Each structure stands twice: as C-alpha cells, then as structure tokens.
Amino acid sequence: MSKSQIVTGGIADDAISEEHLDSTLITGQTAITSLADTDKFLVSDASDSGNLKYVEKQYLPSGGLVKLSTVSTNNSNVTNFTFDEVFSSTYDQYKIIGFISPTTNSVVGRFKFRTGGASGTDYSSSQYVWTHFGHRVDTSHAVGSDIGGYASESYGAISSHSVRETTNGTFQAIDMNVFDPRRNLMSRQTWHGTVNYQNATSDRHFVGTFGGRMNDNVDATGIKFYFSSGDINYGVITIFGVVK
C-alpha cells in the first residue's frame, strides 16, 4: 500500500482517538538525557476545554532546591570531599547535607572554601571566624554543654570536639547552610548549621550548632570537607542550590 498525504482539512479533528494511537508513539522516539529551557511538553489545557497545547520546560513548576553535586565514599579511604566550581552566580544560598566518618580516632571535622573554579585551590588564609556550641550526654547519662571557637583560623570548623573513628560505627553528620559564597550580594560569606557526632575521648554524644563568617572578601567557587588528620572512609555529602 502506498503512502499518501492527508491534505489540510482532509481529516476530522477527532478522527484519531486514543484507541488508534500507536503504543510506541513515545518510546519509538530518540531519548534525550537533559532538558533545555525551550523543550516542549504536550498538554491538555484545562482552562481551554482540554485543547492540546504545549508548555516549555522553563515554565514547569520545580522545587526550591536544585541538587548540584554529590561526593561519596564507601569503605575506600579518601583524604577529603572536594567540590570545585559548585558555587556560582545562579544561586546566592546553598544547603549542604551529609556525613563523613574518619579513619583516625579523635579528630575534628573541618572545611575550607576553594577558589579558582574547576581547578580550585584551598583558601587557607587565617580569615575564618567560627564558633561551635555542643549539647552533650555522657555515658553516665549526665548532660551538659561545651563551647569552642576561633577568631582567625585557616579553616572553618564543623565541631570543636574530636570525633570517634569508623571502627566504632560512628560518623559526623551535618546540615549546613552557606550564604553568598560568590559575593553576588555582599562582600562576605557566612555559614551555619547543625552537627551530630560521638566524641572520641569522652564517648559523649554531641548535638551542636556551628557557624561563622569570612573576614576576607574571598570569591569562593567551591568547598572541601576533611578531618584534622587521617582520611574519610565512609560518607556522602550533597550540595543543593536554593532557587532565587
């Protein structure tokens, strides 16, 4: 049977109903793995009697957080989790969640901002101002609190108390917010968050808050998480951008 062309107006609008659609209509097409803002989706417009229209990807509703990057390790020693070129002008605020577990007992969790984009380097000038307040419970069920801090350090601290090593089945978990690392709005960065961990020397369990700011006008394009000594052998950290 030869193919023929149906001329405009030669077929009724409702001539092809759902029961006549080829089931491979979608799956028979070429797949794509990312969407451009102007890619289009077919929709039935509820405000216009269900007539078919299209909507572009840029107009689809989305969440307030956009996952930017994840680093993880599972029983494999790495010295740090490094995220280069993760901060940009697209977002002013970032949420970072995850956990890391140390190979060495009695070390503390730290971070450093990175500068220079894709081939970033540590920002290690003594411009980090940070403090940590930890609520604790010890093995005798006694509770208390401890405070630590530093006003001109070469790194940011997640906690000021040491963390138990992996062999004790423990890790340091964080929920951290970073504000304006690229100086889109102001000329300084700031951060704060919560942390949860088991202290190494006292076996106390801590839940703490930590925060700080930079005393220098550094253009931070990335961030690195690590321990004061030794490696990370378990963990995952994910960075999200907060949609403006």
Next chain:
Amino acid sequence: MARVHATPNGLVEFSTQEETARNIEEQAWNDASAIRKLADIKEIRLQKLKETDYLANSDVTMPSYIQTWRQTLRDLPQNNTTESQYDTLLARDADGNLTNSVWTQPTE
C-alpha cells in the same frame, strides 16, 4: 601511596604541594595532642568537682575524704605533665567508662 581528593568526577591525586600542605596540617594536629588531652582532663575534673560542690554549702559539712579527693583532682595538672600520664588518666574500658581510680569519688 598518594592521598586523593574525592570529587563529583572521581578521585584526584594530591599534587606535591598539596601533599606537603597536608603533612604540615596533620603534624600540627598531632603536635597539639598533649594539649587536647590536658583540656579533656580538666573538663572531666570540672565535672567531678561540680558533682560534690553541694557539700561546700554552709549547712553541710564536707567530709575530709571528699576534701582530700577534691584537692587531688585540682592537683592533677601539676602532678601529671607528660602525654603518657595523660593517657593513663584518660584510659577507658570497652564501654567508655573511665578506669583510672582518681576519678572515682571515695565513700570513706
């Protein structure tokens, strides 16, 4: 074996400069080990002293053996000055309990 950064794109070996910087960083941390242990001892000592502070109230009489024990606790830093002595004071059992008898409040 060279240290590595874990990145979203896989593992990246440290450069020579990064290895040097990390060695210095770890050395500084290790060099301050005794200072951290002494701080831990002072923190535990403070907790132990607080537990018997109520015996110093004017309406009670602090037993002499408690007075002696509290003085022993206060003298810990001057009587223990090496890292190995700090380790002895901070020793714990498998359950995380301090094992050095100096931390145990005397009963008589």
